[in-house]
Amino acid sequence: MMDALHFLTAASLLCVAAAPPPLLLVFVNELMTWPDAQSFCRQNFLDLVTVSSMEDMMLLTDMVDLDAMVYNSSDFKHRAWIGLSEDLNSWRWSISDPNFYRDGEAAFRNWNVGEPNNYLGAESCGVMTHFGGFADVECVRLMKPICCDVQGHDASFVFIDQPMSWPAAQSFCRQHHTDLASVRSSSESEQMKGLVQSAGEKAAWIGLYRNTWLWADGSNVTFSHWRPPGPNGSVESCAASALSDGGVWENLLCSRLLPFFCCDVPGSKQVVKVKLVKSSSLDLGDPAVLADLLQQFEQKLKKDSRVEGDVKLRWIDQSDGRIFHQDE
Template identity: 45%
Template sequence: MTRLNTLKCDVTKSSYSLNLINVHVCVTTGLCAVSSHAERQYHFIYDLKTMTEAQSYCREKYTDLVTVHNMEDVNTLIDMWDSNRMKNPDYSDLAWIGLYDDLDSWRWSLSDRSFYKPGETDFRRWIRRQPNNRLSKQHCTAITSFGKWGDHSCEDYLWSMCFDVRGPNVTFVLINIPMIWTEAQSYCRANYTDLASVRNMAENQKIHDLLPTEGASWIGLSRDSWKWSDGSNSTFSFWKTGEPDNNGNEACGAANFKSSGQWEDIPCDVKIPFICYSPLPKQDIKVFKLRVKSSSSLDLNDPAVLENMLLKIKQKLRDQGLDDNIKVTWNKQPDGKVFYEEKNNKKDEF
């Protein structure tokens, strides 16, 4: 950092030599915004890319697509957004964030690998055009009266198919008590082994034989819903009203900056700008103590005076070779003041 020597600031009609003021100077590199979350910075990339392309770019150049942890992060992204640089006329206000619906994460409630032969965890008997994730809310599976499967909202109240596993013997048990999926899972685990896994057509037929002529019953297949690209467990949610709605294969999340940064689900192959994040680079921090000699009764702790002086200091630092990514702040005393009066009449100036 260029050394700061003599610096004079003109405030109204008075002139000051600066000393014994704490000035905090922070220099970072690159055009970015600092996140409120644990030493991260965000990078708004205006090139048009699909979600997969954007993810690859972020992982190659930075860390990953951005994870949004709170409203402070939302506001940071809004401040970065430049509407004049958005190039897709059909999605002019949207940019990818790291949110996606994990459509391929189906797994059985009973996770014991020894229970399954190779390939049996992948057995499926879906109805045609299922799973369809209607309204982006169908993450659990039920078997219908004709023996095929459909995805349902996990909050639906349905009968359940439990099973009891004793060595090689597997017994399926139909529970005719309407429950949501998690309640059914807990009930089956408490009274049997688990919600039923279906490993092959023979077991599917055994379950079919127990079913009533109408309706559907829970089985043990479910999947994750929306996840963050970097694997973060952030639970913060900022969906736009009515979203996500999966209105046509919409499995990727974008922030809409004309709607206060709220999220929407859109098709993953749309090409729009995106936001990456990376660790905050090591900062060069300098603390200067400066003395101010005032020739007037001007209140140096007045906010307007302090702001004016900061502008002069920033300009002086730029003149000495520092770029615009410099942050200069006053370091306030415990009483909230920046300046305090010296009792010693002999003052060294520089």
Template identity: 40%
Template sequence: MLVVLLLLMAAPGLCVLRRYHFIFDLKTFTEAQSYCREKYTDLATIESMEDVEILNSMAETAGVSAPWLGLYDDDDLMWRWSLSDTSFYTHGKEEFRQWGAGEPSNGGSGEHCTVIDGYGQWLDTSCTDNIQAVCSDVRGLDVTFVLTDDSMTWTEAQSYCREHHTDLASVRDMTENQKVQELVPAGGYVWIGLFRDSWKWSDGSSSSFRYWIAGQPNSDNQDCAAADFTSSGGWWDGNCEQKYPFICYSQVTSKLVIRLRLQRKSSSLDLNDPAVMEAMLKQLQQKLKDQGLNDDVRLSFRKQSDGKVFHKEKKKTGSRKDEL
């Protein structure tokens, strides 16, 4: 038997690994962005209601009501899934699409959300339509689909699915498309999680989480997002040239050390050989990806005081009580 210490480094996406900083200086969005990138990591990215609750708690102490966040509108409309874990719906391959003929059409320049019909075809439509939705329950790479009882807008459906399930349905292949199609009411449509949104995070995050106040965003000339902590931390769009306080974040790195016991099948195999260790790390990394973890996870072996990673395990010897 052999003993090895393995270092697992976790990055954002596995858990909340951001530390937020409220800055009281009044700056435009661009000035705030430059400041955060110089002093910390970037303007704040918000990925979940847990993040919102953290900021609400901090704002109550800080007394800040309307700071800039790291979200801005660059007018570049791209289709993406509500579920922000890209490793789930791509899994090393091109994203699946099943658009109907002539779709997406973006009629009236206002069709930014996706429905699936009873034929399994996708159509873009207004996100304010009230229809039923298909939610998903995700466990690793396995998924089950659930039809909602009530009709709602796409945003309402997204909030409902995230509260009661994992998210709105992401469809990865024809098999899953057929499963969702079977849930479509006769002659009707249902929401799925594909949408297009020109709002992006300053740090390049792919997070699709949004927490807009009702009716927001509401102006073509207000391209930067701020939080309103008098309204539960909801977001509104503002003029990027206005000067407000802002929220930065700094990256927090977490590390987990795991002790493993391995058994050699061949006595001639040198587990401390760099090539052998590299091959083992690649296999372990692939197993983590197969289980749904993203590429932000990094694995490495930790060397011990003698410069080696692996050591033969010492056999435990029994102890004998002293006789009185």
């Protein structure tokens, strides 16, 4: 991506925390939904807690008096929110270059009726069906992909007559072509529908995918403590720890009311308002774009001799849930 500081426009709030580890852990014995718990943690501390090891998990279970924990349903007694959730709406294309998309093209979606449905909580990769619409399926399924070759804004599509998983399809397309195919318009959707029908397939991989489980600070899950067989259900997309059962994780409806764990750092925090100038079709609502911006800001701050210690950045949602607002 080009240096985003030169071509973005909008105003937003950026939280900067410069401090060494370890994190401070805080148990909040009040009933809140997962989104409200996250807002509380971000306003008063750093964020909902990230659990990186079994040692972290034991620290959490040891710091809570189970008999004193509040609850509003005996079925969910001794549960507390942690900072793990699944963004069911984070669909994006494998091709992330903003110059490949004109206004609105990166957000084009043509879901079949009833899709995406995240069946059994395990569907996070997209296919083009022979009906001409998108569907979400498990990324491990073996299906034939549609790759694309890109020249500037133009793209041509190639059907690959070889079944593979979505990650393998992405690797194959990037090695032999440009990438898995993006679908930017109804006309491109019709082209790929024709490829699927001509091949006699019910569906084929395209470059559509979404984030699965991530920590509230945006980091990937490197340690797992799910109750077997793991997260399930299509809409239970927030994680709680069952403290009376070794702290095992369960996925629950984010609207449930539970106590929760926050974390903080023993350092300084600053809120910085960022105003940027736009001359690009960059999608400021795309989580991948926002993550890339944070990385660029972090790199610049780390090179600044006036900033001491480690630097951790995150965007702050404003009252309407948005990060950026266009200046009039």
